[in-house]
Amino acid sequence: MMRKWIQIIFAIMGGSLGYGWSDSIIQLTGYTGAAGQAMWIKGLGAVAACLIAAWVANAGMKLLLRGERNMESIPAFDLLAGTVGLVIGLLIAVLAFPVLEKATWMGPFLPVVVAAVLAVMGFRIGYSKREELVQIVKNIRSGGQDKATHRPYEEHKILDTSVIIDGRIADICKTGFIEGTLVIPEFVLEELQHIADSSDLLKRNRGRRGLDILNKIQKELEVKVLIYEGDFEEISEVDSKLVRLAKVLQGKVITNDFNLNKVCELQGVSVLNINDLANAVKPVVLPGEEIIVQVIKDGKEHGQGVAYLDDGTMIVVEGGREFIGTTLEVMVTSVLQTSAGRMIFAKPKLLEKAQ
Numbered sequence: 001m002m003r004k005w006i007q008i009i010f011a012i013m014g015g016s017l018g019y020g021w022s023d024s025i026i027q028l029t030g031y032t033g034a035a036g037q038a039m040w041i042k043g044l045g046a047v048a049a050c051l052i053a054a055w056v057a058n059a060g061m062k063l064l065l066r067g068e069r070n071m072e073s074i075p076a077f078d079l080l081a082g083t084v085g086l087v088i089g090l091l092i093a094v095l096a097f098p099v100l101e102k103a104t105w106m107g108p109f110l111p112v113v114v115a116a117v118l119a120v121m122g123f124r125i126g127y128s129k130r131e132e133l134v135q136i137v138k139n140i141r142s143g144g145q146d147k148a149t150h151r152p153y154e155e156h157k158i159l160d161t162s163v164i165i166d167g168r169i170a171d172i173c174k175t176g177f178i179e180g181t182l183v184i185p186e187f188v189l190e191e192l193q194h195i196a197d198s199s200d201l202l203k204r205n206r207g208r209r210g211l212d213i214l215n216k217i218q219k220e221l222e223v224k225v226l227i228y229e230g231d232f233e234e235i236s237e238v239d240s241k242l243v244r245l246a247k248v249l250q251g252k253v254i255t256n257d258f259n260l261n262k263v264c265e266l267q268g269v270s271v272l273n274i275n276d277l278a279n280a281v282k283p284v285v286l287p288g289e290e291i292i293v294q295v296i297k298d299g300k301e302h303g304q305g306v307a308y309l310d311d312g313t314m315i316v317v318e319g320g321r322e323f324i325g326t327t328l329e330v331m332v333t334s335v336l337q338t339s340a341g342r343m344i345f346a347k348p349k350l351l352e353k354a355q
Helices: 002-029 035-072 076-101 109-128 130-141 161-166 168-175 186-196 201-220 238-249 258-266 274-280 349-354
Strands: 156-159 181-185 224-228 252-255 271-273 290-294 305-308 314-317 327-338 341-348
Touching: 076 109, 156 238, 161 168, 161 186, 161 201, 161 252, 168 201, 168 274, 181 186, 181 238, 186 201, 186 224, 186 238, 238 252, 238 258, 252 258, 258 271, 271 274, 290 305, 290 314, 327 349
Parallel strands: 156 181, 156 252, 181 224, 252 271, 314 341
Antiparallel strands: 290 327, 305 314, 327 341
């Protein structure tokens, strides 16, 4: 409705201007034809100007709406950083105006051109330096205290693709151990969609599982979820975008990707690795303890059997090969912690008694 009214207003203004310009042109050219012909010329000028004005109004509204949609996709702080740069550029142009005004060789256009160039440059520089601006604001708010002695609460928890597909994040959120807002970047959603549309069956199932997990988090769990619509077009890799986003939002990355974990640590970004959490909450088993297990298969070494705890921890039973398929009591002899998880070594209690 607003677009129609703007078109009507522009059309009326254009018609009026076209009529006036036609009359001026007739007077300047000294046209001496019949009065009726002059009125026809004025009418055609008014109609032509009216149509051109309506077209200009429609095209301008389309550009305005497109710009509005683009602005909606830009995070508020990124827009603020660019605006600060734009204002600084315009201030520099104002300070340089007295000097530029004396340059008469370009007439009145030079100050306008310089102001436009400085405004665009200011916006681009401010936008590109948004991370530094975030850090400055953070330092001001913290009173200049050292990072080691003062670490602000990190509200935003940013999910990467692997942790979404893994699925355990939904169960962790359900327990209430994750505080703050879960941030799901739009570029992660695009990667999930790409995986879900893959021709490979395994990848397609993993992608659809990830989308189902997100749907469950949004609809069934009482956690705040934010879909981050911004993007870092100058960066191609999703992991690098996640690190940049964590710096911009001053948040933590939640992942189970070992390489992303290391990159975050090197870049000074806080990271929550759910594999570390899983290893931390596994039941502690000490040498000398007795547990009941079911031996299910052969081990790598001769005579060994392999059993598992409920949490998936592997137990290597010395001399347990002959007990495959049976449940027996074993005594823990040692516990080995590796990067892949915890491994427990034990021997059957029956052999211990025989000795």
